[in-house]
Amino acid sequence: MDTMIKSTEFPNPTMIAVNGVELEVFEAGQENKGNPIVLCHGWPEHAFAWRHQVPALVAAGYHVIVPNQRGYGNSSCPAEVTAYDIAHLTDDLAALLDHYGYDDAIFVGHDWGANVVWCMAQLHPKRVRKIINLALPYQARTEKPWIEFLEEIFGGDHYFVHFNRQPGVADAVLDQNTKRFLSNLFRKNVPLAPPEPGNMMINLAEAENAPGDPLLNDDELAVLVDAFEQNSFTSSINWYRNMDRNWHLLADVDPIMQQPTLMIYGERDMIPKAENLSDFVPNLDVVSLDCGHWIQQEKPEETNLAILNWLETQSAS
Template sequence: MTEITHRFVRSGSGLRMHVAEAGEGPLVLLLHGFPECWYSWRHQLTALADAGFHAVAPDQRGYARTGGPAEAGRYSILHLAGDAVGLIDALGADRAVVAGHDWGAPVAWAVAQMRPDKVRGVAGISVPHRPRSSGPPVEAMRRLFGEGFYMVRFQQPDVPEAELGRDPAATFRRMFYGVSGDGPASPMIAPEGGGLLDVLPEPEKLPRWLTDDDIATYVEEYAGSGFTGPVNWYRNLDRNWELTAAWHRAPIGPPALYIAGDRDIVAVGARAAIDSMTDFVPNLRDTVWLSGCGHWTQQERPAEVNEALLAFLRSL
């Protein structure tokens, strides 16, 4: 059985990053989302390695064993894309295929847009590429969804991480179940006077793709650094809009793949952007929809995600 190994690598950005890796061959960088870590790619690391690739899943800035700086301003998209580009160099590769899920997808799209010379191909899972909007996003989301919407709520100091960190096992159970293909597809809007976890029910039993051992692993991985770093990504949404003016509506040139579940609240809500993605991602090779799959795509449907990723990799 292919072994997943672990080490720390100093990215060219200066951040000491924990990576999980397997295999040898062309580099495939796997970027996780929120609230995840390298472990969300456990099924892909071995499958890609067995197919002849060097699969690497870092804990991104602020997460798990990597941790990160205390200042919220050091979690901008330029920092995150810089970490990924620096990691490609630190791993001894000239270029990589960069795949990202959830928050990892915008990072992957940004790397492909800003540094196409480093990218053989890009795969976005759940979150499509969205061209830069005409104005800062947080106020727009506040008008559409209210103060309770999780991205708006995460702008508050201290409150979100305190709620998420109070009982990490319950947080992971509720979040992974609540917006999965097995859950109620919560809109992630906290009720007035309540918290985000109030709209994410405790599952009577875990879905078959998620075990008690998986939950325990996430709790252990988060024990050192907690939730502040991950939430800081959201605290840079408006700043990201300011910092990316130079790439306003710039196309993404490398070959691309998009994968999503048809029960993923993120993908369902972004259907217009997905349908028009070739306007800004002209080399989009394929869009793969997974029936009955929710937000945690590569964990819920590992075999189908592996098949789609490998077909894309072999086409490059």
């Protein structure tokens, strides 16, 4: 896998021991020490998802730190499901800041990584200087635990619910069809359509082809395929298996985040925008780009411009 990443001019990784695990961390712009920005990937991804952002952020004067979070790439993949709850995931990032000697940093998240960043701002508020999140707005705590709530609305086939109620079933199908699944999932220009019956992720893993256009070239796809063939999907799916545990862990946490925040949406993403986001994040700016879910990979230049313009405005104010 490393040779594949080298060929695409992504930084070489370092293994860093934090919080009882080892994280594979891709670091650039060490000459900008003192100005850290941490990029957090989503599911089923890899630090490599930020390849288009790293050079632009280094050129703008940032020390860029891009971990494969636990369960991904060459980072540790603990066997216990509870090792992937939100306390562990955010403690990993706090310990990563400790490793570099930073009190705080700007945190950027996409998809599941955005959820980790929202929770980082709640559980470790003093460690988060600014928030930039893509695709996933803050998910306010529901009256019932999240999986129970989703099951009532969407039924047992919704993949969040299925991952929890039928552990191991989807994992096995994705593991058997790793390349096909990732190729069918990472698409752009996908027409919006009502979901088909069944588990969306199993459907994608078994489909002969998928709508839209491929997002990744062969070398880029190979980075993901190699990583998930090495690990299986279970450790990353275990993040979903902690959603109800996270619901309990966050019960007494202040949901209001005071950090300056930029939310970037894809206009064609299936994830809906949050109409009440500013209720939870009062210091909020919003940008929407004409793309689907994989925002920073679909529209790299526009994403970089949105991030850098916002950061420049923030530092001027």
